[in-house]
Amino acid sequence: MAEPEAKKQQLQEQFYNQSIDTVREELDTSLDGLTPQDADKRFAEYGANALAEGKRKSNLMRFIDQFKDFMIIVLLVAALVSGFVGHEWADAAIILAVVLINAIMGVIQESKAEEAIDALREMSTPDAHVRRGGQVLTIKSEQLVPGDVVLLEAGDIVPADLRLTDSASLKIEESALTGESVPVDKDVATLEGDDIGIGDRTNMAFMNANVTYGRGEGIVVGTGMNTEVGRIAGMINSAEETTTPLQTNLNQLGKILTVLILVIAAVMFLVGYFLHGEAPLDMLLISISLAVAAIPEGLPAIVTIILALGTQKMAKRNALVRKLPAVETLGSTDIIASDKTGTLTQNKMTVEQMYYWGKLHPASEDIPLDDDALLMMNLANDTKIQGDGKMLGDPTETALVQFGLDKGFDVREQLKQWPRVGEVPFDSDRKLMSTVHQLPDGRFLVAVKGAPDQLLERATQVELGKDDIQPLDDTRKQAILDQNMDLAKQAMRVLGMAYKFVDALPDPLDSDTVENDLIFAGLVGMIDPERPEAAQAVAKAKSAGIRPIMITGDHQVTAEAIAGRLGIITPGDDAAVLTGAQLDDMSDQDFEKNVSKYSVYARVSPEHKVRIVKAWQKRGKVVAMTGDGVNDAPALKSADIGIGMGITGTEVSKGASDMVLADDNFATIVVAVEEGRKVFANIQKAIQYLLSANLGEVLTLFIMTMMGWDVLKPVQLLWINLVTDTFPAIALGVEPTEPGIMKRKPRGRNSNFFSGGVASSVIYQGILEGALTLGVYLFGILHPVHTSQGDIHADALTMAYATLALIQLFHAFNVKSIHQSLFTVGFFRNKAFNWAILVSTLLVGVTIVVPGFNGLFHVRELDLYQWLTVLSAGVLMLVIVEIIKFVQRRMGKE
Ligand SMILES: Nc1ncnc2c1ncn2[C@@H]1O[C@H](COP(=O)(O)OP(=O)(O)OP(=O)(O)O)[C@@H](O)[C@H]1O
Numbered sequence: 001m002a003e004p005e006a007k008k009q010q011l012q013e014q015f016y017n018q019s020i021d022t023v024r025e026e027l028d029t030s031l032d033g034l035t036p037q038d039a040d041k042r043f044a045e046y047g048a049n050a051l052a053e054g055k056r057k058s059n060l061m062r063f064i065d066q067f068k069d070f071m072i073i074v075l076l077v078a079a080l081v082s083g084f085v086g087h088e089w090a091d092a093a094i095i096l097a098v099v100l101i102n103a104i105m106g107v108i109q110e111s112k113a114e115e116a117i118d119a120l121r122e123m124s125t126p127d128a129h130v131r132r133g134g135q136v137l138t139i140k141s142e143q144l145v146p147g148d149v150v151l152l153e154a155g156d157i158v159p160a161d162l163r164l165t166d167s168a169s170l171k172i173e174e175s176a177l178t179g180e181s182v183p184v185d186k187d188v189a190t191l192e193g194d195d196i197g198i199g200d201r202t203n204m205a206f207m208n209a210n211v212t213y214g215r216g217e218g219i220v221v222g223t224g225m226n227t228e229v230g231r232i233a234g235m236i237n238s239a240e241e242t243t244t245p246l247q248t249n250l251n252q253l254g255k256i257l258t259v260l261i262l263v264i265a266a267v268m269f270l271v272g273y274f275l276h277g278e279a280p281l282d283m284l285l286i287s288i289s290l291a292v293a294a295i296p297e298g299l300p301a302i303v304t305i306i307l308a309l310g311t312q313k314m315a316k317r318n319a320l321v322r323k324l325p326a327v328e329t330l331g332s333t334d335i336i337a338s339d340k341t342g343t344l345t346q347n348k349m350t351v352e353q354m355y356y357w358g359k360l361h362p363a364s365e366d367i368p369l370d371d372d373a374l375l376m377m378n379l380a381n382d383t384k385i386q387g388d389g390k391m392l393g394d395p396t397e398t399a400l401v402q403f404g405l406d407k408g409f410d411v412r413e414q415l416k417q418w419p420r421v422g423e424v425p426f427d428s429d430r431k432l433m434s435t436v437h438q439l440p441d442g443r444f445l446v447a448v449k450g451a452p453d454q455l456l457e458r459a460t461q462v463e464l465g466k467d468d469i470q471p472l473d474d475t476r477k478q479a480i481l482d483q484n485m486d487l488a489k490q491a492m493r494v495l496g497m498a499y500k501f502v503d504a505l506p507d508p509l510d511s512d513t514v515e516n517d518l519i520f521a522g523l524v525g526m527i528d529p530e531r532p533e534a535a536q537a538v539a540k541a542k543s544a545g546i547r548p549i550m551i552t553g554d555h556q557v558t559a560e561a562i563a564g565r566l567g568i569i570t571p572g573d574d575a576a577v578l579t580g581a582q583l584d585d586m587s588d589q590d591f592e593k594n595v596s597k598y599s600v601y602a603r604v605s606p607e608h609k610v611r612i613v614k615a616w617q618k619r620g621k622v623v624a625m626t627g628d629g630v631n632d633a634p635a636l637k638s639a640d641i642g643i644g645m646g647i648t649g650t651e652v653s654k655g656a657s658d659m660v661l662a663d664d665n666f667a668t669i670v671v672a673v674e675e676g677r678k679v680f681a682n683i684q685k686a687i688q689y690l691l692s693a694n695l696g697e698v699l700t701l702f703i704m705t706m707m708g709w710d711v712l713k714p715v716q717l718l719w720i721n722l723v724t725d726t727f728p729a730i731a732l733g734v735e736p737t738e739p740g741i742m743k744r745k746p747r748g749r750n751s752n753f754f755s756g757g758v759a760s761s762v763i764y765q766g767i768l769e770g771a772l773t774l775g776v777y778l779f780g781i782l783h784p785v786h787t788s789q790g791d792i793h794a795d796a797l798t799m800a801y802a803t804l805a806l807i808q809l810f811h812a813f814n815v816k817s818i819h820q821s822l823f824t825v826g827f828f829r830n831k832a833f834n835w836a837i838l839v840s841t842l843l844v845g846v847t848i849v850v851p852g853f854n855g856l857f858h859v860r861e862l863d864l865y866q867w868l869t870v871l872s873a874g875v876l877m878l879v880i881v882e883i884i885k886f887v888q889r890r891m892g893k894e
């Protein structure tokens with residue numbers, strides 16, 4: 001993509017030592033933001049807000065790269081020499097053609113693989129909230145231009161360099177720029193001096209930094225390469241994380257195979273030349289051809305393509321893979337640790353019960369509008385009510401505002417009289433949030449809501465009626481806690497409300513100064529129904545040997561009730577609930593020892609998630625972990641598969657994840673695991689197919705040479721390699737799911753593409769292919785249809801060629817499952833595969849049956865009897881492998 005030449009007139013000034021007004025004028029914008037037209041104009045002028053990418057390889061470069069392979073060069077030179085010396089120009093031409101086609105296919109494969117990886121990256125560009133023409137819009141951060149007004153909140157990734165214009169408890173973590181991992185407090189005050197380091201520019205926010213706390217706003221002063229990261233990073237590496245661990249594994253194996261095959265080729269050459277007196281050039285050509293055919297250099301690209309096709313399938317099913325290795329790892333998942341709210345449940349909160357003035361009332365009852373519980377739950381609330389009555393905000397909070405409106409209490413009116421002047425935002429560690437309001441009489445009201453247990457620790461009094469405030473003694477406290485427990489047992493999320501009056505605005509405004517000495521006002525119990533598909537997905541995961549684990553900030557009793565309904569804990573099993581506090585009391589060793597006892601974690605904070613991941617990993621398990629908040633990022637990173645939430649997730653958490661759920665749905669994780677298992681199995685199939693075929697080729701040629709028999713011609717071997725390798729291998733990569741794939745145990749952390757019987761299958765099946773091919777050759781010699789020795793040998797060699805090619809295509813059916821019978825898996829369920837086999841068969845067939853063509857390939861027409869011999873070998877290949885699989889299944893059962 002040609003980047004529009006980004007405007008060179010750089011905004012080089014230091015913005016931190018200029019007042020907001022100056023910055024605003026300088027960038028010709030207002031706090032209402034740019035007009036959309038203005039934004040478009042600037043976009044044309046400045047270009048996209050993206051870091052430049054490293055140079056891309058052109059297709060021509062890729063094509064040329066295909067010939068960097070030493071073997072290919074030797075092959076071409078040898079072909080040319082044989083053309084000159086032996087006047088075998090037809091051979092040389094075919095070899096050249098095959099090499100060219102091979103190179104073109106290589107280019108296509110590589111660019112397909114890269115396209116797929118591009119698509120992954122495209123998907124992961126973050127969103128930004130921007131104000132334009134007075135309207136708040138969500139746009140791709142690439143669309144930002146200098147002068148835009150950007151809104152920040154906890155969990156956002158700063159989308160460009162900003163001069164802050166507003167901040168409320170704003171904290172930003174800038175370690176990527178400064179190396180300092182402690183979040184920096186930000187405000188809007190203009191700084192003095194012009195020599196202030198990046199880490200100290202407290203009124204600026206820099207691209208790619210993480211907002212960890214609070215809220216803010218700022219004017220974009222730099223985009224794309226004209227940002228601090230742009231200057232530092234220079235270029236982003238476009239090649240990151242494109243090879244997966246198992247691919248690396250495979251590459252290593254590839255190197256070993258290469259050496260092995262070269263040794264075999266060398267031995268072949270020496271034996272053929274010295275012992276059997278073959279022409280050296282012929283021997284060289286066939287040895288090199290063997291090396292070219294048998295070295296599986298296309299394998300990594302094929303694996304990438306299969307993985308990439310897997311990501312497309314997953315995307316259709318709402319699992320957006322951000323990092324290719326995740327596809328591979330997903331299939332091996334042992335543990336799915338999932339947040340409760342929104343993932344297992346719908347995150348549609350509805351108030352069911354309310355407790356105030358010492359009594360519980362169903363939500364259907366009328367409520368006195370002057371009760372302070374109702375007031376506080378509306379005040380300590382970030383919900384925005386839009387013009388059309390639609391509510392924006394956290395479902396827990398919108399439910400409360402909705403409840404108020406339903407009862408006839410409109411918080412908007414209240415806020416006009418009691419404006420909010422301060423806040424201590426909610427965080428999942430404290431499990432509280434507070435707002436401070438200016439009262440007409442000059443005093444301030446502190447409104448607090450949050451987890452009842454937390455709240456009661458900070459309350460000293462309780463409201464028991466209108467203007468009836470009593471000390472919160474132990475009996476009263478116990479009564480509230482009992483009530484809390486009762487609601488929780490009914491699977492409700494319970495929030496408590498409290499308040500106090502103060503004479504002056506606390507300074508500094510934080511939890512310690514605000515959230516103490518409170519008057520307890522009441523409780524509210526909310527139901528968040530399970531997702532309808534969740535229980536089934538839990539059952540499916542369990543039947544696949546995967547342990548679902550629920551993690552929640554909610555009360556343990558609520559958690560237990562919901563986990564019970566979902567089947568995460570079942571009455572019989574001893575899987576227990578562990579709370580964050582209990583976890584805090586456990587040593588790492590203790591926890592590791594006991595981790596398998598717990599399926600539910602309640603009242604935990606994000607830090608606990610990291611311990612849960614690590615403990616399971618220590619036990620050798622592959623852990624998938626969900627997360628949505630900014631504090632979840634470390635857990636998402638340490639999990640084998642970090643799973644972000646597409647709808648409710650913060651940008652920071654999405655950035656830290658390997659996969660994002662477009663629908664936030666637990667069931668989608670299970671679907672993705674199933675896809676991951678399928679993709680893994682299909683890669684194994686492609687590998688098993690290719691390597692057994694190659695082994696068959698090597699054995700056939702090696703033994704032919706050793707025995708001094710006729711040896712297949714280079715063009716024959718190269719043609720077999722060209723037409724029977726790639727198509728079926730890629731087609732095997734899109735095989736439908738094998739029956740019962742979610743009834744097996746996870747494959748285990750240390751498994752690789754050769755685990756589970758693939759290695760041994762490659763070996764015995766390769767030997768079988770070679771043996772049958774040689775058998776057909778000998779059969780052709782021993783049961784000739786002609787009498788002249790020349791005819792007999794030419795026929796036998798043609799039969800061997802046909803067999804070696806077609807037996808691979810027959811064998812492709814075997815490979816559809818490592819252990820299951822072809823009759824279980826089905827012969828023709830994969831359209832792409834059927835086509836691949838058909839095309840490959842035709843391409844082999846034409847070289848034999850089309851007169852003239854067969855001359856080029858040094859083969860002859862076969863009669864029916866000979867064809868039947870060839871086809872019998874193919875059928876035998878099917879039958880023998882079926883029998884061996886049958887025996888293996890029998891032995892496996894015992
Ligand atoms: N907006 C809020 N204001 C005050 N307290 C809240 C708010 N949201 C949640 N809480 C309290 O904090 C506790 C933990 O909430 P948190 O947000 O950490 O859990 P969650 O992530 O929403 O749920 P889960 O962990 O099940 O996905 C809740 O049980 C509730 O008591």
Ligand SMILES: [Ca+2]
Nearest residue numbers: 293294694721
């Ligand atoms: Ca091959």
